[in-house]
Amino acid sequence: MLKGLKEGKLWSILFNGYGLLFLTFLYMPLGLIVLYSFNSNPINMAVWTGFTLDWYATIFGGASVEGTFDAAFTESPERIFEVVKNSFLVAIFAASISTIIGTATAVALARYKFAGKRFYQALLILPMLVPDIVLGIALLIFFVGAGFELSLLTIIIGHVTFLSSYVFIVVSTRMAGMDTTLEQASADLGAGPLTTFWRVTLPQIMPGVIGGFLLGFIISLDDVVITYFIAGVGSQTLPLFILAMMRRGLRPQITALAVLILIFSFVVATIGLLLRNRKP
């Protein structure tokens, strides 16, 4: 009995230890980048020389790097602002269009019967499974072939092709959990299909729709591979911009930029999770 208890305790310690190690493994790199972004050492960020907010300041134009070692590696606030603006424009438009397409598709597939429905369903999930690099090349070939000039518009169209699948899946889950008698009740009370959609179906699946939008927004915001192929010269997004900066070495300004993106993603994800857990 006593031995059994001890054994149980040992296992419990081991399991907790394992859990702790796993979390460390997950979060240590993120912790390090946050730490580095506050390190004043401009040459070697792995050596701590003191706390500074300078790197953040360079992003917002609050500090000058003229004449310092990092001058050659630091991008101007104007340039950063431009690529951030590009990224947000793409993410907002791509996520909005995808949300409309994905939601409409999810509602149609959940409520209407038609020939080839299952095949269609499989086709919708496929863009998520196609390797990004293949999708990127395919889109590039398509845009060039169709005579599109690569720009923010092509990025938006490209993102919509696979983001719609994500929204479709998120909203479909919500549709599957919805009580179909609510829609019958609405029809029974004299509401046509459109009124029923706006006044009964949409409010019921709203958390899923917003969740799908936020997911699409975040994925669009940090997509590198596909965007790399379909971005034009004047249409750099933030991830592509950071990638370009990285070619000149990992500089402290990049860590500060990365932390800001991290915080933003974290906030969006939290909103998404809160909405998802909210009861219909």
Added chain:
Amino acid sequence: MVFLQIASVHKAYATPEGALVRALDDVTINVKNNEFLTLLGPSGCGKTTLLKCLAGFEDMDGGDIILEGKSLRSVPAHHRPLNTVFQNYALFPHMTVAQNIGYGLDVAGVKKPERDRRVGEALEMVGLEGFGGRRPAQLSGGQQQRVALARSLILKPRILLLDEPLSALDRKMRESMQIELKNLQHTVGITFIFVTHDQEEALAMSDRIAVFNHGRLQQIGNSTEIYDTPANDFVANFVGTSNLFAGKVIARNNGLLIVETANGRKLVGTGDRFAIGDSVKLVLRPEHLRITGPDEPASDHAISGTITDAVFVGSVVRVHVDVGFGRTAILHQKYDRRGLGSALNPGTAVTIVYSPEAAHIIPEGA
């Protein structure tokens, strides 16, 4: 003109295994105006499917539904002058009680002042004054039920369809709602078509009952007709308890028939559409059987047997009597507060008697 004609409606489903299930098989019912009609049957008998065909949620494979001379076949649900009270009430969770009740008027374009006034009246009708601002989730089952009723009745439908609306309520609540619903139907003067699997509920509320099994209409009639003169085995067993004795008609005498059972027992019963030699069944209700002593003279309305069980169920004692040839008769003996006594001990030899008019005869295997 017939108010509502349900004319040889057919509906079949394919199960996932590929088998064809006839949910509605040639169902014909003429419904009268202002009638309280109950569709009664076990689950899967087709009663709910018929209700969905009426509401317009299901398409018929064949037949027609004609309301006041107009076919509803191609009329979509939202244009039918019928409203439904759903089994789970289907109240809109994101709307208040008042918004739920006013929904139908709102989509019909009734302006807010008029709508508010009528919602107020509807709330009053179902006894929920002051509940308009609440959400459905804040109401009890019985209150949600009333909101569902008010939401449908406010539109003054030609017919109100009710899909087992009382099944989620507890027994006491259910019984009071039965009376309330019946009274409500009288007050509003609207035809109610009520679906239930509960035979007591059906008997208590209905003007007429339509009994269903395996997608077929078994019998339609008022409560006493259904109970006293069931059309077949299924109705006899589903509505109330029945003792069935199979046999052949061997003699007729002034509307009374003599039936000879397999073991040569001769029993009398009532029935007029049978000829000598027909295979029939005698239906005896437990309350029509009476126990007498073993020395009761043998007759064509007496059956001898042995008590196997006596169960006290409150108002009566339910007695099981082995009457030979593998049959057990169930009868109800009045309970008179003197204990069960030794007269009902298992093993006691008794004779069961009944009056010949109480034995209803149905065709064998119908």
